[in-house]
Amino acid sequence: MTTPDALHRALHDPGPRFLPDEVARLLRTLDAPPRLAAHLRLVHDVAHELVGWLGPRYPALRLDREAVLFGAATHDLGKTVHVRELSGPGSAHEEAGRELLEAHGTAPELARFAATHASWTLPDIGLEDLLVSVADKIWKNKRVPELEDLVVRRLAEVSGRAVWEVFLDLDDALTAVGEGAQERLDFQAAHPV
Template sequence: MTSALLSRAMCGTVDTPLLPLPDRVVGLLSELGSPSRLAAHLRAVHDVAHQLVAWLEQHCPAMAFDREAVLFGAATHDVGKTVHVSELSGPGAAHEEAGQALLLAHGVSPELARFAATHASWARSPIGLEDLLVSLADKIWKNKRVPGLEDLVVARLAEATGRAVWEEFIALDEVLARIGDGADERLAFQASFPIHG
């Protein structure tokens, strides 16, 4: 049975306007007994991913990418922290492989389960645009700017649009600054849920 706290973290009405997590993810997190703090984090990153893909579709309509994969990846990237709960409040990477294994064990395709393992390894080559967008959403939700990651996204944008790198840099910088402006509210939302229980 899903607790009221977990349910509110995943899809309840909250002061910070965040999209609810997809039903499939709600079911999975409920089944795994996810900490409500983790669910709140996944919801915040998922919401940011929605903003990023909406911008990308408008800014670069010809760019081919799997929108639903990005959104699912953002909504599940840290699912391994249901097993490695200490990594909710401290450093660690054990949740990455554990998350991918959990998703695979629950019938998620390898194409979607991979985000649990790749969201922190964006510097490895080759990496798809979808993986870069999940990684970017996982940083910008709290207004953390990572120049190397952003440079990889800018390069993909410039390649797809034919515009100069500096033009794409400015465009991406503007949207990330706008999304980053909501970081304090998202951080407060996440912090309002306990790590345990």
């Protein structure tokens, strides 16, 4: 069982952006592990950086910014049920997270991110889903070329720019975000599972 103080610290310690109030309330209701709350803050923070970077560079891009931020803030919520997956492999948390979010009143179009954040090759996957997936990787400086290529192609289509040019642009942005990985890893590790 999580101590209220440990979860409170994970939600309120200085560092990454705070989670939306409704997400923080849900984490308290679910007695979420502090490490999970810290992780969600980190991925949410990185998602803020990504959507902030995209806006001025791709003004024609139709993007549901709030959906990306909500998805990043809740993508691993199923790990409140499958706690072993906080420190080990597993995908049971994905569908469990979607179901948990819907059971707590989240609309299916927002709850989906819990199920799609590790499944970027699904047909008809949206750019918002891809960005949540990228944020969930790049927070710790993990680069996934297949995933990044999907984002590059979407951005090239929208902007009319050459794929190689978009690739270089995104690569620079992700490299810059990745430089803060050790600090983020330290923040997460400071909170108990």
